[in-house]
Amino acid sequence: MSKFKKKKGGEMPAVNTASLPDIVFMLLFFFMVATVMRKDTLKIKNSLPAADQVEKLAKRNLLMYIYAGKPSESYKQFGSEARIQLNDKFADVSEIPAFIAAERADKREEEVPFLTTVLSVDKDTNMGLVSDVKQKLREVNALKINYKTRKGNLIDSPK
Template sequence: MSKFKKKGSNELPAISTASLPDIVFMLLFFFMVATVMRDSSLKIKNNLPSAADTEKLGQKNLIMFIYAGPPSDSYKDRYGTEARIQLNDKLADINDIGVFVAAERASKREEEIPKLITALKVDKSTNMGLVSDIEQALRKAGQLKINYTTKKGSALK
């Protein structure tokens, strides 16, 4: 009779790395889908007023946002407490709105330009004079589609 012999080495077999690229690409795809890119960081307070009847706007790429309100706590020492306007990532003046609208129109295709909507995100505490000045600057720039962004809730509370 013969004896069963064990192989000379008791080492573990090498780990197969054949599926490693699949795992890496699956993780990459997951993070690309799950990550939200922030368009701009707010330098102003943005406590929106409430409204009972609200609607969601359609295509996000056809909306340009103008923020208005007092500077946030981290920017109060630099900009004071007076309500300011923020266009994208920088604080601006009323005179900069026309240039902002022109730049947004230039970045869109020609057939999308008539569909552009300006969304005003105005803080509750902002006086109506600043909002009126923004509206006048938008009229001068030829941007007549304006939307006021609110949060859902009772307007009376």
């Protein structure tokens, strides 16, 4: 007679699901923390011009966005001329220095030299407004400027 007996009914034991809720909540919290929500709500029309040599910027937390374009359909009460949007409100060109100062104050001191101003300008916006914005940026020494575009061929893209 042998000391060890073989089990006759070789059934697999049931899968233990006791830790499943912990795993689900851990994934939920991870995605809640890691997901970046949209920072600004666009109040302007912003169909970007096409460019064939486009690069993605690496550090998104070091970007300051200035939007320019005509107010969208739901904001027609602000007129039909091209306007500037800083964060979530329409602004005048004279408010740009205060906006830049506030953005610089939100960042750590060692990050301030690496801040880049991104101009997201509608393709139908007149160049005079863009020139005024750039002049104000020069006054506050925000000289790193990047234009936001969409990838495409300028010749083939429709006007």
